[in-house]
Amino acid sequence: MNLEELLGIELPIIQAPMAGVQGSALAAAVSGAGGLGSIPCAMLGPDGIRKEVEIVRAATSRPFNVNFFCHVEAPPDEAADAAWRELLSPYCRELGMAETQAPAGAARVPFNAAAADVLEALRPPVVSFHFGLPAPDLLARVRRCGARILASATTVAEALWLQERGVDAIIAQGWEAGGHRGHFLSTDLTEQPGTFALVPQVVRAVRVPVIAAGGIADAAGVAAARALGAAGVQVGTAYLLCPEATTSSVHRAALKEPRRVHTAVTNVFTGRPARGIVNRIVRELGPLNPQAPAFPRAAGPLAPLRAAAEKQGSGEFSPLWSGQNASGCREVPAAQLTRELAGVPAR
Incomplete structure (x- = not known):
């Protein structure tokens, strides 16, 4: 068949x-x-x-x-989560935010x-x-x-x-x-x-x-x-x-840029290796960072930082998922x- x-x-x-x-x-x-x-x-x-x-x-x-x-869901690790928030704190201060906390919402x-x-x-x-x-x-x-x-x-x-x-x-x-x-x-x-x-x-x-x-x-x-x-x-x-996709404006912009050919497998967005376009946070904290909490806990503290940057039109803290061949x-x-x-x- x-x-x-x-x-x-x-x-x-x-x-x-x-x-x-x-x-x-x-x-x-x-x-x-x-x-x-x-x-x-x-x-x-x-x-x-x-x-x-x-x-x-x-x-x-x-x-x-x-x-x-x-x-398999990893057990809670408050120490790892706190260390991750501390690693993100300079970016939060740069954007005028208080220390980031994991938001309630979809997991x-x-x-x-x-x-x-x-x-x-x-x-x-x-x-x-x-x-x-x-x-x-x-x-x-x-x-x-x-x-x-x-x-x-x-x-x-x-x-x-x-x-x-x-x-x-x-x-x-x-x-x-x-x-x-x-x-x-x-x-x-x-x-x-x-x-x-x-x-x-x-x-x-x-x-x-x-x-x-x-x-x-x-x-x-x-x-x-x-x-x-x-x-x-x-x-x-x-x-x-495609118009039917809900891809964000910063993600769409990145896919249209010449740098879209530069992707990396990184764990900084969720705690698990995933391929996306290399942006500032991937360059500075990754691609693979041993301090990233276990999947999917790394994503929570990053979410407010991502939202604040995207409000300013920046995708430097966003997961810009893409394969190596974005030519299509x-x-x-x-x-x-x-x-x-x-x-x-x-x-």
């Missing part, structure tokens, strides 16, 4: 779930065009998940994906029983996971919903681990990819190869379809991934300038971009 048949889609294009820069509008546009749109749910509670799914279903009858994180939470309850009621056609898989009992509940299950792997070992646990397809996330690294078996980043080294190795190692992710920005990249055995591709960065970023409708990625002639 090919990827299109497996997921019920027309085009082998999956829009990467990108929390913070997209919602249901982008997912609905991609699904409506024949690809697989994705709703990022890691920062949504049950009501938020329900609302986003309802919006997509009102916009299109085609399949869509809901995505969750599966990280990145791993897939849990409450999310499983919502999925049992909504029965989405596709569910994907990042940072591994949920506990076996929770995964069984998702499977009983009838959903196809996708998950990310950054190494062959992770791909084999996922196959052993019955996923329907594996997203091979290469080193070039923007946003959070999906690793879960090892924290050694040197073990994670680039997309076009990883994909053929995973294809040879597993029996399920493999979806290439990372550095793919146009139809030529899609064709190259498929020539290496990928059943389809997952694309994120190229969608960031264009201000075109997401449906048009999806068809172009698949090599479908313009209508």
Whole structure:
């Protein structure tokens, strides 16, 4: 069974779930065009998940994906949090702020029983996971919903681990990819190869379809991934300038600048390695800072600093997520971009 048949889609294009820069509008546009749109749910509670799914279903009858994180929550560490706030304090003083505190609000939470309850009621056609898989009992509940299950792997070992646990397809996330690294078996980043080294190795190692992710920005990249055995591709960065994305003005401006080609894997924004455009805080505190609190606690104290800077039109303290290849970023409708990625002639 090919990827299109497996997921019920027309085009082998999956829009990467990108929390913070997209919602249901982008997912609905991609699904409506024949690809697989994705709703990022890691920062949504049950009501938020329900609302986003309802919006997509009102916009299109085609399949869509809901995505969750599966990280292990780290125990509280007041000392580490205090040290992080102290490290950020000079920037706060520069912007005329008091010492930053973690705000109340959305947090990145791993897939849990409450999310499983919502999925049992909504029965989405596709569910994907990042940072591994949920506990076996929770995964069984998702499977009983009838959903196809996708998950990310950054190494062959992770791909084999996922196959052993019955996923329907594996997203091979290469080193070039923007946003959070999906690793879960090892924290050694040197073990994670680039997309076009990883994909053929995973294809040879597993029996399920493999979806290439990372550095793919146009139809030529899609064709190259498929020539290496990928059943389809997952694309994120190229969608960031689409009107349906909620990408902030400072993020959009950065993607249009020549420096967009300069990205780094950094932990300063959330405490977990993720690729984004290098800005001031990445240069001065990173890219990888051992003082960053465990994921996702680093993000809380940084949020007020980010908000204050963005009010002044600055993205120097913002997570400007981007893969290494931002050349495909264009201000075109997401449906048009999806068809172009698949090599479908313009209508």
